[in-house]
Amino acid sequence: MYEKRIRARDQFLSESTDEPRARVVISKSWERSRKYRIDPLIRQAPAECYDDQEPCNRQLPRIQRVVAHIVGELQPFFDEKYAVAIADQEGRIVDLFARGRLYEQLCSVHFSPGGLWKEEHTGTNAIGTALAVGESVVINDAEHYCESWQPFSCAGTPVYDLTDHTVAGVIDMTCFAEEFPDNSLLLTNLLAKKVERELNKERQMEKLILENQFLHWTWTLPNDILVCIDSEGRMIRTNVLVEQWNRLLAACGVRRVEWSEMFEHFDKVKPNKWTELPLNMQTDTAPSMMSVNVFPILSDERPIGAVIQIPHSRSHALEQRAQIVLPNSSKLSVSHSPCPPDLPDEETAASLQAPVGESPKWIEIMNRARRVATRDVTVLLCGESGTGKEEIAQYIHSMSDRRNQPFLAYNCSVVTHDLAASELFGYAPGAFTGALRTGKVGLFESANGGTLFLDEISELPVSVQAMLLRVLQEKKVTRIGEYESRPVNVRIIAAANRDLETAIREGKFRLDLYFRLNTVTLYLPPLRERPSDIPLLVGYFLYNMHNGKTGRNGRSITISPETLHYLTAYHWPGNVRELKNTIEYASLFADGGVIGPEHLPEHIRQAGQGTSISQESAHPEKTAKSNESINQMRSDNEEKQRILSVLQSTRYNISKAARVIGVSRGTLYKRLKQYNIEV
Template sequence: MLSLEELSKQRRRLEESWDHFLRDPRAAGNSSIRSVVLESWSRCVQSGVDPRRKATDISLKEDQIKDILQYSQLYELSFPILQDLSLQVKETGYLVTLCDPKGHILFLDGDRQVLKKAERMNFVVGADWSEQSIGTNAIGTCLEVGQPVQIFAAEHFCVGVQDWTCSSAPIRDPISRDIIGVVDVTGLWRDSQPHTLSMVTMACGTIQSRMNQQIAGARLELSEHYQQTQQRYPGNGVMALDAAFHPVAVNEEARRILRRHSGREVEQWWDNERIHAALFASRSPSVDEGMYEVTLEECGIRVVVEEVQWSGRRVGYLLILRPMGSQKTAGGPTVAWGGVIGRSPEILSVISRCDVVAHTDVPVLLLGESGTGKELFARGIHQAGPRRNGPFIAVNCGALQKDLLASELFGYAPGAFTGASKTGKAGKFEEAQNGTLFLDEIGEMPPEFQVHLLRVLQEREVVRLGSSQPIPVNARIIAATHRNLEEMMRRGEFREDLYFRLHVVSLTIPPLRDRRGDIPLLIDHILDQLSKRYHIPRPGLEPEVFDFFVHHYPWPGNVRELKHALEYAVLFCNRVITWRDLPETLRKAAFGDSGRSLTPYVSNVVSTPGDPRPALERSTARPAPRRALPGAVEAVPASKLEPTPESGANPGPVDAAADRQQLLQLLEEVGGNLSEAARRLRIARTTLYRRLDRYGIRKHLKIE
């Protein structure tokens, strides 16, 4: 490290060189100035940058920054590394920033006193630190040369920045290798340290590594989706594209279809901007935003386009191709199932059978617990079948009063009863004409009314209340219930003849606890929806909470309960969902009624479907290792940057109270000296900070 006297001499030499350059830029060739700086000064002169500038411009407004950060994968992946870096440099008088590829500051943290001084030159979030705006500086020059750069004092082109030293390194897209951001560490020139650039470069390397892992995970997800789609739709052409619309996989059937109907190979066919525009620029609405159908008239091909999501982001597309003149088979693709999240064998089996019955007109009885998504499957059957262009009418039989049931389902004639409309009213059967009528909670229908429903199903006609004129109806019937209809028949609560009329095909929607492999996908999907709905950054989950969700909690309310639990948590969490953010019912399931830590830890519990005992009374066998949910749903991984055994440990609910108490006791013993506390714990000081913040100790206790 250079002494202050040495730094002062160096600064004076640079100021002289800078002054000579401004008087005669052409004579600077013999200067001792580094070539990267001299070339940058020349660019500044050519761009007309005023060397007398004292501050840069603030280009991004607060709402613009919020929108950028909400959907920025770079910010999401960088945030824990930047936090860790800022903790390291805070006491050294430095600031840490993350900038976008245009030089706008998106993240800024560090020493508070230095932050105030930096505000004078608009070194703030939203400011433009490109060379074109504020001349030679590490951020802007790094973006220009694409290499790590350190700029000291009067190496800065503009006089208002010459009291500072800054070190920046670029972050590149793992595939295109384009610069997508810059990490910068800035401080006052007197605090200049030669190792700062190495530290910044290492931080960028860590971010780059995380991005590489994300890309690898996204490619794996796309590949798995491609393979499953081929299995799900045999005989169809299938083509996988990455997020940049580059083909990554094409099956032989797709090649055959394209040769026959377009006369071109896949590569030639795809190298056509009109095809891209037709497929992606003019999306047509569908049941689910992630899946839609496009007709390519010039090629004579119909294409179902399915977006592939991973970690809340689109990572690619699947194109499912078939000729325009071909008949749609039961195994053909539709947009009907885009809203069903899951790829477990259990859920794919149900979808496959629903696809088969969708192309018939037989009544379907959907069985399953509350919250499993029976209406979603009913809508899927409707959308997948020939009645998709007709209405889908849903009726909750359990929500209607007995005296209103007949008028709601069958309608009524003018003046049929006091208060009736003078023009009469069509019932749900008539409204569903040429479409589908979904009778939800059919088990709640009163026995005395079931005979009337049976007659309509047999005769295919309804008679409105107050009328004797039969009206023909042509509607497909899909019924659903969470109750055991066979047991109800034995008790005389449900008519046997109605049961067999509805029970031509019955399909059971599996409960969430029986398809736990889909829970990470559901969490991912739900959090993405919630972040968009509430316009907030997408939160993560602590590992213990994630493990509890995926492996242990029995989810008696199924997908509906998972949605509500996550929505509750999102409203109260601070970027990461922890135990305290969960609804009380889930906390009690994990900790017991006392709300305090119990033994054994809930991660040792394997929940058994249908077992009514409290979770902690069941097996204490260790669960199988889980596959971590990638990206935002994985817990904040800052601790993973330090490979000490303690640093990666994140106490579970059982250990948390004891861990907090031990920390308080240790801080009392060392008189609040954090360095000594970290030394005794044999962990990095930054790791200690995180543990103190996790338990809210730092903000409540007066410690160093």
């Protein structure tokens, strides 16, 4: 094979009229190398001094840190035969993991940090060719365009930044040609996928930190324009409508705002302090500078973004300037809501607030909820306890034509058969022992014209389910002890935190009632599946505390970025309700006004995460199933330990324990039974 490859290369270099017998990816790379006028006899790759602390290379330490951690896990698989190199998007090597004679030989050709291995510099090679074609490649010995690289064979796989789908770098595995393994691409692909996941995880964590800081300053500076940018100068959040902002800039002749240039002045910025810096606004004629205030946002002592404040006086000057060009242009309106609601009309805009969240899963739920609200149909909400089913039910009611009528909620898991029937349907005077002499109006009659929310409907006794089905079918209710039916006009929204189909098979839930309720079903995702919403929810809870809505006397409280790491690492079995209780708990002990990790409950501080790549590489399918089982067992064990801890701290008071955990008493009883905990 080597002889065939060397003949094909020699044939190409001699400019023979015969078609070179090389792979298509190789022959095209040779063509590019010739176009770049690469000397096939060069002895070393060009190199430049590499400083991983350069401000312009903020992405590089991120890639290096992640890869160094992963290669550390793979260290047992490597010896002096194999080397792993990490290159950036320009083909510059930023790190090399190699030993012995191989390391010395690679360094002699500048295959080391600082070496430039894009095809424009060194011809056909795994790093440069992978960047050129955007996919994994293998380059064997004589397939290299330059003779000095031919003692080696290599495999390269691009690493993609999943936030914008651009190439962030290349993972390369290189060894002496005679020792090149057949599964080299399997290894580089595995490493690249792992790096992409870790990069994406770090990007998402940084986004959470940025959004939390942005929300804090939104409430602190309610009258100024605020813009949050990441380390690449991309706008993450703003408290004005983007369309309004773009129209205003266009009216002022501004074509582009150079947000990224803010980081060129970060040597003048002090941590945790506002600094006045110039903002470059490109116009059709000449650059225009405007002074803005910048607050740097750091993670692990490195800048990950900034909040930019345009004071009201300066934004007002822009508005006046825009009025000259567009006399009818509207003024900028600043939003004070952590998640601006999309409301159907101006009449309800002042009073409604959509449940907080902006993750794709939550946005889909909210879009469906808004659509369902305009149709007077029965809705079934499914999801784990604490995911916000009652809040969604209230939102649907508030967006519907029934919004000016009653909204009543009833938990079906906390009562017996007789009590459930009397609560829902009412009873006549003296209908049973202990009944009120005046009788009682049931929830169906009380909610007439409005909405009745039936929570944990799967726990409703089967006999009461039959009575409920009759009311839904006939739209009439008969009080216990009476024979006369009363017409009712009530919209039903039901919720279940267990699988109703399983309950049907077990004979615990009626199939006909299920079909009656299941006109529209919304599945609410658990909090662990939408971690990007955690900072928004935390900010929303702290915002309510700051405004005195939760009994904290209006004391302003914020949260540190490190604490957000703990909150997003935790799996939240109690979902949003547990998160709210945790923030309430932590705020009690945050005497300095900032919630730190030390203020969190111990079980959240101890939450851990991580998976060994060596296990994944050995048996990926088996490992996935094993990890799923292990994670479930770990989750169950953590939840059991937490329940035991809370029970001890509340002296086994079920009501208090349920409030602390963030679940209903009925749900807590089911968990006690599930984990064989005796009370």
